[in-house]
Amino acid sequence: MSKPSNEAVTQRLLAGGFAGSSTPVARLADPIKETPMVLTLDELAPYNRNPRTTRNPLHDEIKASIQARGLDTPPPVTKRPGEDHYIIRTGGNTRLAILNELWKETRDERYYRIHCLFRPWTDRGEIVSLTGHLAENDLRGNLMFIERAVSIENARQLYAEELGKDISQRELARLLKQDGYSISNSHISRMQEALRTLVPAIPALLYSGLGKHQVEKLLTLRSSGLKAWVSFDGQEDDFEFLYQDVLNSFDGPTDNFVFEAIQDELIGQIRRALKVGYEEVLKAVLDHQDSSRRSQLVGVQVPDGQVQQVPTNGAIAHAPGNSTTQEQPSGAPSKQKQGAVSPSTPPPPPERTGGSGAVDTTPPQHTPPAPEQLSEEERAARLNGHIVTPDGIGQKVRDVQRRIAAEHGETLPDFNSDALRAIPVQAGGLHAISDVWYIERNTDTPEELRKVLRTLVFEIAQLCDVPGELLKPTDFALGFTLSTPQSELTARGTTSWQFLQSLTGMYSYVVSRDPDTAEELKASIAEENATFALNLGQLLLGDPLFDSKPASTEGRMTDAAVVKLFRVIRLARRLIELEAGQ
Known part of the structure; x- marks a missing residue:
C-alpha cells in the first residue's frame, strides 16, 4: 500500500464529520432548583399580574440609586411552562422598567445584562407570585388602595380555581396569611365593597390615588345614605342608581375630591327624589354615620340618634361629621324614629340627684364581638x-x-x-367605653388620642360639677387645658378641677420653663395642694366608716366618671409613650 500524499491527508482532515441523526436542541431546559443566572433585558418581562398599575412614586429615587451603585440584590425570576420570557417573581418590576430606561439612554452593558436568581415554577406559581408581589409592594409602601383591592380579588379567583369552589372572606384571609400575606377580614370586606360600588362610578378618582380613609368615608356615606333613603320609604334598588350618579359627577383627580361636597349633593338628590326637607335628610345621614362609627369602637350597633353628644358651647370642638349640621326649623315634620336627637342641638342635661349636683346616668350595657x-x-x-x-x-x-x-x-x-x-363596664358618652385597656388601631395615633381624651375629660367635668367652659382645646399636652374658675365651685367641683389640672402636666411645664421660680411656685400653691390631697380620697372613693362617722358616698365621682377616668389614664399614658418614641 502506497503512502498517501500530503494533499490527500489535508483533504481528509478538512472533510466534514458524520451528520448527526438527531435534531439540534432549540434551548436548554430550565433549572430544577434555585440557580443564579445572567439574563439580558430581552429575556426578561414584567409580571403581568403586578398589583402596581401606575408609576411608582419612588421611581426617580430608585433610578438614581441604580445609576449610583447598581442593583443591591439580584431580582428573583421564574418562568411559566412553555413561555419564552422569564418574569419577575416577587417584586422588582419597577427596577426592571428602570433598567430598560437606562439601557435605552446609555447603552451601558451593565444595565442590559443583569444577575438574577432563578426559582422554578411550581403548581402554585401564580398565587405565590401574586402574594409575593403584594407583600413586596406593602413592604416598600405607596401601593394605592384600589391596586391592592384588585390584586386581592385576583387572588380570590386564583384560590377559587385552585380549590374548585368559591371561598368566603374569612377563608380568603386565612389562605393569604398561609402564603405570607396578612390582611384582616374587615379590610377585605371594604375592598370588595369598593370594587362593587365605587369602581363603576369613580374609576379615575380611585386610580389617581384615593386613599383608604377616603374610600371608607364614601362607603360609610353609601351605607348611611341607604338607611336614610329606606327610612323615608324609598326603594333600595332606586338608591343604588342615585348614589352611582352622584359619585360619577365627581369622578376625576383626587385634587378635586371634597367629601363634604359629595355628601351635600347626595343629600340634595335624596331630598328632591323623596320630597323631604334637607335638614331631615342631613340629620338621618349623620345619625347613621355616628351610629356606624360607634359600632366600630364598641362592637355592636348603636341605635341612631340615641347617643349623647358633647354640648357645643365653645369649650370643646364639634364631633367629626357634625360641623355642617343645620338647625332644624321648629315644627318641621319628621319621619324618623321618635326620640332621635338632632346632631346640631345639645342634648338635654341629665337628671340631677341629691343636693350636691351629682349627675347620675345608667349607661346601657354593650358586649364586644364574640x-x-x-x-x-x-x-x-x-x-x-x-x-x-x-x-x-x-x-x-x-x-x-x-x-x-x-x-x-x-x-x-x-x-x-x-x-x-372583654368586660362591658360602660358604653355611654361620645366615645363609648367597652374596654378600659384595649386601644383600637384606628385610635392609636397622637391626633386621635387627643380627640378622645378631650371629649372624655369634658364628660368627666360635667359629671363632677366642673363647668365645661373652663376646658379649652389644644393641640399639645393631652389635648386640653383648664382655665381658672371665676366663680365658686362645689367642694367636689373644686377637687375635680384640681385633679384634672394635675393631669395636664402644666406644673412640670411651668417649672421647666423657669426653674428659678419653682420654689416660689410651690409655696404659692402649698395650701391648695394640701386641700387637694385631703379631699382626693373622698372624690375617688367616698367617706369610709369610722367610729362615730357613718360611711357616705356624698361628693364622690359617679361610677360613669370613674370608668371614664380609668380610660383617660390609659389613653394619656399611651399618648405620652407614642410621643416619647417608646
Whole structure:
C-alpha cells in the first residue's frame, strides 16, 4: 500500500464529520432548583399580574440609586411552562422598567445584562407570585388602595380555581396569611365593597390615588345614605342608581375630591327624589354615620340618634361629621324614629340627684364581638393589647391549677377568653367605653388620642360639677387645658378641677420653663395642694366608716366618671409613650 500524499491527508482532515441523526436542541431546559443566572433585558418581562398599575412614586429615587451603585440584590425570576420570557417573581418590576430606561439612554452593558436568581415554577406559581408581589409592594409602601383591592380579588379567583369552589372572606384571609400575606377580614370586606360600588362610578378618582380613609368615608356615606333613603320609604334598588350618579359627577383627580361636597349633593338628590326637607335628610345621614362609627369602637350597633353628644358651647370642638349640621326649623315634620336627637342641638342635661349636683346616668350595657367572629390576626391583636407584662406561667402549670380548682368546685378565670370577650363596664358618652385597656388601631395615633381624651375629660367635668367652659382645646399636652374658675365651685367641683389640672402636666411645664421660680411656685400653691390631697380620697372613693362617722358616698365621682377616668389614664399614658418614641 502506497503512502498517501500530503494533499490527500489535508483533504481528509478538512472533510466534514458524520451528520448527526438527531435534531439540534432549540434551548436548554430550565433549572430544577434555585440557580443564579445572567439574563439580558430581552429575556426578561414584567409580571403581568403586578398589583402596581401606575408609576411608582419612588421611581426617580430608585433610578438614581441604580445609576449610583447598581442593583443591591439580584431580582428573583421564574418562568411559566412553555413561555419564552422569564418574569419577575416577587417584586422588582419597577427596577426592571428602570433598567430598560437606562439601557435605552446609555447603552451601558451593565444595565442590559443583569444577575438574577432563578426559582422554578411550581403548581402554585401564580398565587405565590401574586402574594409575593403584594407583600413586596406593602413592604416598600405607596401601593394605592384600589391596586391592592384588585390584586386581592385576583387572588380570590386564583384560590377559587385552585380549590374548585368559591371561598368566603374569612377563608380568603386565612389562605393569604398561609402564603405570607396578612390582611384582616374587615379590610377585605371594604375592598370588595369598593370594587362593587365605587369602581363603576369613580374609576379615575380611585386610580389617581384615593386613599383608604377616603374610600371608607364614601362607603360609610353609601351605607348611611341607604338607611336614610329606606327610612323615608324609598326603594333600595332606586338608591343604588342615585348614589352611582352622584359619585360619577365627581369622578376625576383626587385634587378635586371634597367629601363634604359629595355628601351635600347626595343629600340634595335624596331630598328632591323623596320630597323631604334637607335638614331631615342631613340629620338621618349623620345619625347613621355616628351610629356606624360607634359600632366600630364598641362592637355592636348603636341605635341612631340615641347617643349623647358633647354640648357645643365653645369649650370643646364639634364631633367629626357634625360641623355642617343645620338647625332644624321648629315644627318641621319628621319621619324618623321618635326620640332621635338632632346632631346640631345639645342634648338635654341629665337628671340631677341629691343636693350636691351629682349627675347620675345608667349607661346601657354593650358586649364586644364574640371571639368566633374575629380573625386570627384580630384575636392576636386584641390579646396583645391587653397584656401589660406577661405573667410567665406555663401551660402545664395552668392545667394543674385548673384541675385543682375544679376539684373544689371553682372555675379559674381564663385570660385569653376574657380578654377576647372583654368586660362591658360602660358604653355611654361620645366615645363609648367597652374596654378600659384595649386601644383600637384606628385610635392609636397622637391626633386621635387627643380627640378622645378631650371629649372624655369634658364628660368627666360635667359629671363632677366642673363647668365645661373652663376646658379649652389644644393641640399639645393631652389635648386640653383648664382655665381658672371665676366663680365658686362645689367642694367636689373644686377637687375635680384640681385633679384634672394635675393631669395636664402644666406644673412640670411651668417649672421647666423657669426653674428659678419653682420654689416660689410651690409655696404659692402649698395650701391648695394640701386641700387637694385631703379631699382626693373622698372624690375617688367616698367617706369610709369610722367610729362615730357613718360611711357616705356624698361628693364622690359617679361610677360613669370613674370608668371614664380609668380610660383617660390609659389613653394619656399611651399618648405620652407614642410621643416619647417608646
